Amino acid sequence: MKAIKRSTLAVLVNAALFSTVASTSFTSHAEEQEAKSNKLEVIQVTARKRVENAQEVPVSVSALQGDGLDAYSSAGMDIRFMNAKIPSLSVESSFGRTFPRFYVRGLGNTDFDLNASQPVSLVVDEIVQENPILKGFPVFDIERIEVLRGPQGTLFGRNTPAGLVKFDSVKPSQEFDAYSAVSYGSKGSIDFEGAVGTGLTDRLSTRVSLLVQDRPDYIDVKAPGFEKEDSLGGYNEKAMRVQFLYEGDDFTGLLNYHKRDLDGRPIAFRANLIEKGSNNINPKYDNDVVYHDAASRSTQQVDTQGLSLKLEWDLKEHTVTSITGWESAEIYSRADVDGGYGAAFIGFQGPGVIPFPSETADAIPEHDQYTQELRLSSNFSGDMNYQVGVFLYEEDLVIESFSFDTLSWDANANNYGLQNGYAVQDQSTSAWALFGSFDYTVSDDLKVTAGIRYSNDEKEFYAKRTKSPVGAADFLEGSANPDDSHVSWDLSATYKYTDDINLFARIANGFRAPSVQGRILFGDEVTVAKSETTNSIEAGIKSDVLDGQGRVNATVFYYQMNDQQLTAVGGGANFNRLINADKTTGYGIELDSEWVLTDELNATFNLSYNKTELSDKDLAVQVCAQCTVTNKVENGLAVLDGNSLPHAPEWIANATLRYTKELEGGDFFVYSDVSYRSEIDFFLYEAVEFKGEALFEAGVRAGYQWLAGDNEYEASVFVRNLFDEQVVIGGVDFNNNTGMLNEERYIGAEFKVRFF
Incomplete structure (x- = not known):
């Protein structure tokens, strides 16, 4: 089904008036009663590594928490549920449930190589998740998600020039607290999560969190000779987190161990999904059917784990913080990338034209990341306070790339799909930084902050190919050893205009360290x-307006990025290349608002507009094999000067409404939400077929919540993508007009119990 055709203004008006769910969150019956005071809760954030009121922080920051977070992430959703749920934030992936790619204010990276860096950093429980596979850890038992827009280089370092996504899990406490939730939904999906926390001694407490998500395969294969029901689309996801918190008189220590195990299928590539000469979905498309000849070998297996230790000493006028982290990731992902069967040169092919078969796999057999931060923070009662620290980062990474000849018999595997290509990458990264941030209270109304950070980054990279799948030299070696240092800085001010209105301004500089693209399986460079x-x-x-019943935050921004790192993905040569654009500019607005409309009704409305533009007259890239390019083409290359960035929607909007009614000793509730993102380009060049249509999605959750004894119970039903709007969200451009789609409508029911 095509996306609803309506103007941006119409979508936003409908979202504001008729949509629903509550990002303003109240997570228990007792908190529901407190909400009747008609006041919005104070949102605390750690955007500057201190707990602060979000309304007083001179940063454009949005937060998801409580029932809003629960509603968005229900239905077995992975981290991509955040797409268009926060102003200026979009999320996509060509790997499915892993390897999410984040874009803030239009800045991101479309590169699908397992060594790809991103300008949007992800920090989970104060540990940076650098490798893209680490970024896909499931969302469960989370206290709050913060999105910090704009450069965050002073406190969070390199690779944050666009912004930062920050996850904070629920921490252990002395009080007993536990919950368990199970849901059942479309396609036989089962989703379970739970947690239990309690004090073990007067000073030691623990919390154990668990997630299990399971969906059987449901996509049928109907390629002639390869027919099989229920072959793709399924997954089994397990994750856990164990924490121990020690609280002394002037010392705390938090140990966090977390692990993920995913055994599933990659996202379904669909050959010639996009009709040539348009961006319409082929009318023959069926969501539950593909025509792969390599579906039996498609798999995605991910194993990640990590350990962190946070130690904090309270020295009255100072706090010393040490955060040590280790993260590790392994993945093997194999897919039928051409999305069809056969090939043109053997006269047996479909659906549509398949110029050549493409079956590839990528793997990380070895990966280790070590981080150490040591920070000194002042706690003065006077006008001046500061934070200073040192940060160390080490990463060792091995990546393997495989190619398979789908049409050739593999005697060892007793199946088709003989391996015909292999390359390996080996990279070591060492980085360190010194940083400081200084706050000064000029007057009761004016506060200023200045920050500076020196960062140094070095990489040692080596790649080797031992078998070429395209007839090039089988043996090829390549290496690179880039390094750089940079001074990032920021200066901000907050002015208290009235007791309820704060004005802020911020200028900031950030940088992304040099990147290497060495996936030389199909290329020689x-x-x-x-x-x-x-x-x-x-x-x-x-x-804060209407005597605490409303909250309206708005930001305007402008940025200029020099030497932006871009990836020329695919093209007719099926090879990724890194390039630098001379200059990129962006500007826009962001609006966050929350409202207590009545004792029973709460609402939010959020909006962003982002305009991006590449400025480089000499920048040109290879184009697609079968599509209609609308850029100026010179010598077979598309000229990019003046283009907007890929996966950079101009408009993002979302709205929620939450209705709660006391009924028979409990609460009946209805949450719903809508989100909208405008059209996007999938690649650096512009093409008719690879311009993604606007995406409009809605969700509803309704149920009943009640207390019985010391426990709280909740039964609910929900639906995601209410109108079953499906649009193409990504493409493969080197072979045919292959595409991927967003998730179809999902309906489910959940039962949840909280123990106190």
Whole structure:
């Protein structure tokens, strides 16, 4: 079904008036009663590594928590549920439930190589998740998600020139607290999560959190000769987190161990899904059917784990914080990338034209990341406070890339799909930084902050190919050893205009360290992108209105990025190359609002507009094999000057409404939400077929919540993608007009119990 055709304004008006769910969160019956005071709760964030009121922080920040977070992440959703749920944030993936790619204010990275860096950093429980596979850890038992927009280089370091996504899990406490939730939904999906926390001694407490998600395969294969029911689409996801918290008189220590195990299928590639000459979905498309000849070998197996230790000493006027982290990731993902069967040169092919078969796999057999931060923070009662620290980062990474000839018999495996290509990458990264942030209270109304960070980054990279799948030399070696150092900085001010209105302004500089693209399975070149730097300026207002019943925050911003790192993905040569754009500019607005409409009704409405533009007259890339390019093409290359960035929607909007009614000793509730993102380009060049249509999605959750004894119970039904709107969200451009789709409608029911 095509996306609803309506104007942006119509979508936003309908979202504001008729949609529903509550990001304003109240997570227990007792909290529901407190909400009747008609006041919005204070949202605490740690955007500056201190617990602060979000309304007083001179950063454009949004937070998801409580029931809003629960509603968005229900139905077995992976981290991609965040797409278009926060202003200026979009999320996509060509790997399915892993390897999410984040875009903030239009800045991101479309590269699908397992060595790809991103300008949006992900920090989970204060540990940076650098490798893209680490970024896909499931969302469960989370206290809060924060999205910090704009460069965050001073406190969070390199690779944050666009912003930061920050996850904080629920921490242990002395009080007993537990919950268990199970849901059943479309396609036989089962979703279980639970947690239990309690004090073990007067000073030691623990919390154990668990997630299990399971969906059987449901996509049938109907390629002639390869027919099989229920072959793709399924997954079994297990994750856990164990924490121990020690609280002394002037010392705390938090140990966190977490692990993920995913055994599933990759996202379904669909050959010629997009009709040539348009971006319409082929009318023959069936969501539960594919025509793969390599479906039996498609698999995605992910294993990640990590351990962190946070130690904190309270020295009265100072706090010393040490955060040590280790993360490790392993993956093997194999897919039928051409999305069809056969090939043109053997006269047996479909659906549509399949110029050549493409079956590939990528793997990380070895990976280790070590981080150490040591920070000194002042706790003065006077006008001046500061944070200073040192940060160390080490990563060792091995990546394997495989190609298979789908049409050739593999005697060892007793199946088709003989391996015909292999390459390996080996990279070591060492980085360190010194940083400081200084706060000064000029007057009762004016506060200023200045920050500076020196970062140094070095990489040692080696790649080797021992078998070429395209007739090139089988043996090929390549290496690169880029390094760079940079000084990032920021300066911000907050002015208390009234007791309920804060004005803020911020200028900031950030950078992304040099990147290497050495996936030489199909190409012969190791490419290096030099450091990119960003200068950003923004100003905004944060206001509480209607005597605490409303909250309206707005930001305007402008940035210029020099030497932006871009990936020329695919093209007719099926090879990724790193390039630098001379200059990229962006500007826009962001609006966050929350409202207590009545004792029973709460609402939110959020909006962003982002305009991005590449400025480089000499920048040109290879184009697709079968599509209609609308850029100027010279010597077979599309000229990118003036283009907007890929996966950078101009408009993002979402709205929620939450209705609660006391009924028979409990609460009946209805949450619903809508989200909208405008059209996007999938690649650096512009093409008719690879321009993704606007995406409009809605969700509803309704149920009943009641207390019985010391426990709280909740039974609910829910639906995601209410109108079953499906659009193409990504493409493969080197072979045919292959595409991927967003999730179809999902209906489910959940039962949840909280123990106190």
